[in-house]
Amino acid sequence: MFDVILQAGASVLLDPVTLGLMGIGTLAGLLAGAIPGFTIAMGVILTLPFTFGMSPIQGLATMMGVFVGGFSGGLMSCMLTGIPGTPSSVATTFDGFPMVRSGKPGLALGLGLWSSFFGGMISAVILVALAPQLAFLGLEFGPWDYFSLIVFALTITVSLSGDNMIKGLIAGLLGLFAACVGEDEINGVARFAFGSDHIRQGFAFLPVLIGLFAFSQLLSDVEDSAKAKAPLMKNSAEAIRVEHRKAIATVLMNWINLIRSSFIGIFTGILPAAGGSISNILAYDQAKKASNNRNEFGKGAVNGIIAPEAANNATAGGALIMMMALGIPGDIVTAIMIGALMIHNIIPGPSFIQDEPLLAYGVFIAFFAAHFFMVGLQAFALRLFLLVTRIPMYILASVILAYCAIGVFALHNITFDIWVMFGFGVIGYFMRKLGFPLAPMILGVVLGKLAELNIARAIGISDDYSLFVTRPWSLFFLIMAIVSVLFPFYQNAKKDTLFTKMYVPISMILLALPLFLMGSPVRMVVGGILLSAGCYFIYKRSSILKTI
Amino acid sequence: MTNNKSDIIIAIFLLCFSGVMINDASNIRDLGFEGMKADAWPRVVLWLLVVMSSVMLGKSYLKFKTVSDKDNENFSINLAKFKNALICFGMFMLFLSTLDYLGMLIGGILFVFGLLTLLGGFSHKLIVKHLLVSILSIGFMWMVFTFGLRVILPEGEILRVW
Numbered sequence: 001m002f003d004v005i006l007q008a009g010a011s012v013l014l015d016p017v018t019l020g021l022m023g024i025g026t027l028a029g030l031l032a033g034a035i036p037g038f039t040i041a042m043g044v045i046l047t048l049p050f051t052f053g054m055s056p057i058q059g060l061a062t063m064m065g066v067f068v069g070g071f072s073g074g075l076m077s078c079m080l081t082g083i084p085g086t087p088s089s090v091a092t093t094f095d096g097f098p099m100v101r102s103g104k105p106g107l108a109l110g111l112g113l114w115s116s117f118f119g120g121m122i123s124a125v126i127l128v129a130l131a132p133q134l135a136f137l138g139l140e141f142g143p144w145d146y147f148s149l150i151v152f153a154l155t156i157t158v159s160l161s162g163d164n165m166i167k168g169l170i171a172g173l174l175g176l177f178a179a180c181v182g183e184d185e186i187n188g189v190a191r192f193a194f195g196s197d198h199i200r201q202g203f204a205f206l207p208v209l210i211g212l213f214a215f216s217q218l219l220s221d222v223e224d225s226a227k228a229k230a231p232l233m234k235n236s237a238e239a240i241r242v243e244h245r246k247a248i249a250t251v252l253m254n255w256i257n258l259i260r261s262s263f264i265g266i267f268t269g270i271l272p273a274a275g276g277s278i279s280n281i282l283a284y285d286q287a288k289k290a291s292n293n294r295n296e297f298g299k300g301a302v303n304g305i306i307a308p309e310a311a312n313n314a315t316a317g318g319a320l321i322m323m324m325a326l327g328i329p330g331d332i333v334t335a336i337m338i339g340a341l342m343i344h345n346i347i348p349g350p351s352f353i354q355d356e357p358l359l360a361y362g363v364f365i366a367f368f369a370a371h372f373f374m375v376g377l378q379a380f381a382l383r384l385f386l387l388v389t390r391i392p393m394y395i396l397a398s399v400i401l402a403y404c405a406i407g408v409f410a411l412h413n414i415t416f417d418i419w420v421m422f423g424f425g426v427i428g429y430f431m432r433k434l435g436f437p438l439a440p441m442i443l444g445v446v447l448g449k450l451a452e453l454n455i456a457r458a459i460g461i462s463d464d465y466s467l468f469v470t471r472p473w474s475l476f477f478l479i480m481a482i483v484s485v486l487f488p489f490y491q492n493a494k495k496d497t498l499f500t501k502m503y504v505p506i507s508m509i510l511l512a513l514p515l516f517l518m519g520s521p522v523r524m525v526v527g528g529i530l531l532s533a534g535c536y537f538i539y540k541r542s543s544i545l546k547t548i
Numbered sequence: 549m550t551n552n553k554s555d556i557i558i559a560i561f562l563l564c565f566s567g568v569m570i571n572d573a574s575n576i577r578d579l580g581f582e583g584m585k586a587d588a589w590p591r592v593v594l595w596l597l598v599v600m601s602s603v604m605l606g607k608s609y610l611k612f613k614t615v616s617d618k619d620n621e622n623f624s625i626n627l628a629k630f631k632n633a634l635i636c637f638g639m640f641m642l643f644l645s646t647l648d649y650l651g652m653l654i655g656g657i658l659f660v661f662g663l664l665t666l667l668g669g670f671s672h673k674l675i676v677k678h679l680l681v682s683i684l685s686i687g688f689m690w691m692v693f694t695f696g697l698r699v700i701l702p703e704g705e706i707l708r709v710w
């Protein structure tokens with residue numbers, strides 16, 4: 001194992017070309033994260049075509065750079081101008097911007113930068129420790145369990161769609177349907193091709209994702225003529241000297257907040273579809289609740305910067321854990337990352353770390369190394385960011401639309417892929433306008449084929465459908481799916497109802513059941529803890545029940 | 549743009565779409581092998597889509613009936629709001645339709661120049677700026693992909709003849 005890690009480390013860290021590409025990737029990610037209207041996913045999408053001609057490790061290292069840089073880039077714009085560069089840096093604005101306005105821009109940027117760094121490092125350690133173990137666990141999964149896991153991934157995406165749960169479900173189903181078009185994986189029979197040879201081949205994964213996400217985003221960005229013609233930022237910002245030493249000392253002094261926020265980020269990243277946009281707010285909220293100086297929050301509190309920035313970078317590690325170990329994307333960015341891996345003939349899944357240890361550990365090491373690049377390149381990225389923000393959005397959008405077309409063509413050298421991107425771009429744009437969340441559709445496209453393959457395998461092995469509920473892992477994921485479907489109702493329900501009082505304890509008790517069925521001592525202990533906690537909560541709330 | 553009226557229209561559209569696709573699913577060949585048939589999974593997905601679209605239709609209709617007529621009348625499709633998006637659609641479609649003749653280099657430059665001018669304005673200064681941006685950006689990308697990444701981009705009839 002140690003040999004593999006050394007070899008992987010050498011292939012990433014001792015190759016100047018790989019290091020250079022990772023640096024460029026990180027810079028691209030920092031810029032994509034910083035520019036309002038752009039997102040990390042957009043950064044990953046735009047960098048992707050350049051990786052086609054690279055070796056897998058170079059391509060993956062570049063993508064890791066973009067991924068890590070993107071999570072940290074948002075802090076530049078939110079602190080200097082008060083506009084969050086990405087949704088994952090919204091909470092940083094609450095205290096980052098006031099601290100800059102109060103005359104401490106160097107410290108504010110330093111705190112954001114080093115919190116991101118330490119948060120990322122903590123998640124990288126957890127990633128290396130947990131991903132192989134989770135992959136090992138994944139080897140226990142049969143097709144029934146895998147299918148139920150995908151159902152859970154889709155339901156949690158839908159449950160996070162806010163008020164639009166039905167629309168989220170419809171979007172997810174449309175994604176699953178898009179994945180059905182073309183030859184099916186099991187029998188090789190054409191489906192919904194309508195006589196077209198191109199459609200018979202099915203829709204390539206990346207043109208669909210680029211269309212749905214990037215193309216539709218660009219159209220939304222130029223929708224308002226006045227805004228599209230104005231420079232990206234009206235507020236002027238200047239390059240600032242970051243106070244590194246003071247920032248490092250301050251971040252380390254607040255280590256409890258740092259670790260708590262990092263773990264919030266990791267946990268949120270592991271959950272399918274719950275990305276940095278949620279973790280930064282959650283971590284900020286927890287930091288505020290735990291603080292003795294709550295009144296300082298919103299006025300430039302140190303912990304108000306540390307929490308969201310540590311959490312959003314830690315989310316990247318969490319999302320990678322699921323992606324690397326089980327092949328399930330944590331969010332839109334990791335969904336696109338899976339597409340990027342597939343370009344290099346790598347299909348993440350439980351056996352990936354065992355079958356391709358060099359690449360897998362290469363990804364881990366690249367994730368580590370990208371954080372150092374992120375710190376080193378922040379000052380340069382800041383200057384570039386200030387230059388880019390002088391360009392009006394309509395110029396950027398027009399050039400990027402053409403670039404998307406070139407990049408998509410480069411994928412398989414066929415024009416049909418550009419038509420697919422265009423078609424899904426139009427669909428994505430109208431879905432945005434009509435209030436349909438795109439994340440469920442994107443995950444549907446990514447997971448559709450996997451879901452069909454696993455259900456076909458399950459039925460092929462046995463026609464006993466009860467296996468979906470009698471196999472412990474499958475039952476566990478199905479219960480999790482039901483819990484996640486009910487979650488929005490729990491959130492919206494009034495506090496004193498029977499449902500809100502019993503939702504958490506009953507979920508815990510139900511989840512304990514499959515853990516007991518698994519038989520392993522550790523899982524039985526975890527099951528016992530869940531069962532005890534569930535019963536305790538029911539007992540504690542019994543007085544309220546009596547009043548009801 | 550979302551309101552109950554638009555949701556009703558979308559739900560009906562989705563029901564029609566699902567109907568057409570379910571009908572087409574009957575054309576999927578059955579090879580007679582054991583196990584799951586090729587049309588089984590898409591049918592499950594499409595029927596679920598029918599159920600969800602029906603729920604959306606029902607919910608939107610109920611809301612439509614309960615809110616005042618005035619609220620419902622507020623919905624109108626303001627095409628002017630989508631002017632820029634429609635320009636992008638049109639230009640991109642034109643670019644794709646002419647790609648075989650113009651190629652990626654010329655077509656790309658014309659696409660970017662056209663889009664920039666239609667979105668940004670027609671003054672002399674802007675036209676020069678747009679021309680420069682389109683030539684430099686597409687020229688640079690074309691060179692990177694052609695010579696750097698060795699991707700054979702569509703050449704087009706014009707460049708081929710030339």
